[in-house]
Amino acid sequence: MEPLPDYKQMTPEVRDRFVRLKRRPVIMEGIRVCKEFPASDGPRTVLKDVSFRLHHREFLSIIGPSGCGKSTLIRILAGLETATSGEILLDGKAVTKPGAERGMVFQKYTLFPWLTVCRNVMFGLETAGYSRDGAENMALQWLDIIGLEKYADYYPGQLSGGMQQRVAIARALAPQPRVLLMDEPFGALDAQTRAQMQNYLLEVWHNIDITVIFVTHDLDEAVYLSDRILALKANPGEVNEVIEVPVPRPRAPDMLLSPEFQATRRHIDELINPNRRAQKPDFKIINMVGTRNYL
Numbered sequence: 001m002e003p004l005p006d007y008k009q010m011t012p013e014v015r016d017r018f019v020r021l022k023r024r025p026v027i028m029e030g031i032r033v034c035k036e037f038p039a040s041d042g043p044r045t046v047l048k049d050v051s052f053r054l055h056h057r058e059f060l061s062i063i064g065p066s067g068c069g070k071s072t073l074i075r076i077l078a079g080l081e082t083a084t085s086g087e088i089l090l091d092g093k094a095v096t097k098p099g100a101e102r103g104m105v106f107q108k109y110t111l112f113p114w115l116t117v118c119r120n121v122m123f124g125l126e127t128a129g130y131s132r133d134g135a136e137n138m139a140l141q142w143l144d145i146i147g148l149e150k151y152a153d154y155y156p157g158q159l160s161g162g163m164q165q166r167v168a169i170a171r172a173l174a175p176q177p178r179v180l181l182m183d184e185p186f187g188a189l190d191a192q193t194r195a196q197m198q199n200y201l202l203e204v205w206h207n208i209d210i211t212v213i214f215v216t217h218d219l220d221e222a223v224y225l226s227d228r229i230l231a232l233k234a235n236p237g238e239v240n241e242v243i244e245v246p247v248p249r250p251r252a253p254d255m256l257l258s259p260e261f262q263a264t265r266r267h268i269d270e271l272i273n274p275n276r277r278a279q280k281p282d283f284k285i286i287n288m289v290g291t292r293n294y295l
């Protein structure tokens with residue numbers, strides 16, 4: 001097998017893309033964000049000095065070991081949680097509470113089960129000040145964009161998980177936020193639906209003026225979707241590295257096998273699981289029943 005290239009190697013086209021990306025205005029910025037939660041033995045630092053810059057129409061993923069503070073960070077960006085110190089700026093203004101400029105999609109299906117699909121999408125629009133008729137027209141346009149116009153009068157429970165997440169994306173995007181914040185949005189979907197949703201999200205992102213921050217556990221998902229990846233380390237959650245993904249756009253499923261994709265994936269895996277290669281699995285139960293005798 002050919003050795004993998006250095007994950008920092010990129011074609012001149014991809015390098016140019018990053019030069020142009022970093023020239024675009026900064027939409028959202030984290031400046032030395034810290035978060036402490038109270039614990040029985042005193043305050044526990046979950047996030048420490050997390051700084052980043054998100055440029056207009058960038059797709060940034062946040063990845064890191066379990067419990068490193070990914071969800072806490074995205075909740076702070078959404079204004080659902082406050083930072084203990086540091087600052088979040090959106091278009092240069094401090095974020096202190098939720099606002100219409102930020103749409104949010106969570107892992108668990110968060111549609112209102114008692115409202116129809118159309119009324120669910122209308123909800124955010126009416127909250128943003130649209131009249132009922134205006135909200136209905138806009139919601140129907142969004143259902144058309146996401147290919148679910150035939151389901152406008154269905155209730156969420158009558159839709160598959162993937163369809164529900166498409167409605168959740170439409171609901172978040174309909175009020176035209178500046179930034180879409182997504183916390184493991186495809187984490188509850190089966191592998192095939194998840195792959196379809198990734199392509200679907202890329203298509204939506206490609207076609208509308210939106211900047212995305214995406215939390216995931218899944219390394220392939222992070223590399224496949226992102227321009228850059230903010231890799232956190234745990235205890236406390238600090239920035240480990242910001243990785244520029246060398247895979248060209250537009251992305252397509254066969255790119256998962258490309259050397260640059262695999263090199264980036266392997267590098268992130270090593271960042272997140274530095275001891276994995278040194279660890280030997282400890283199968284006590286197998287040893288107990290003497291399975292070794294049969295190997």
Ligand SMILES: Nc1ncnc2c1ncn2[C@@H]1O[C@H](COP(=O)(O)OP(=O)(O)OP(=O)(O)O)[C@@H](O)[C@H]1O
Nearest residue numbers: 037038046064065066067068069070071072073217
């Ligand atoms: N409200 C809270 N009060 C106290 N501790 C909290 C609170 N919310 C989160 N934590 C703790 O902060 C740490 C980070 O949690 P968080 O959910 O942000 O991590 P994560 O990286 O998203 O985890 P995972 O990958 O497992 O989803 C965890 O140890 C969690 O127990």
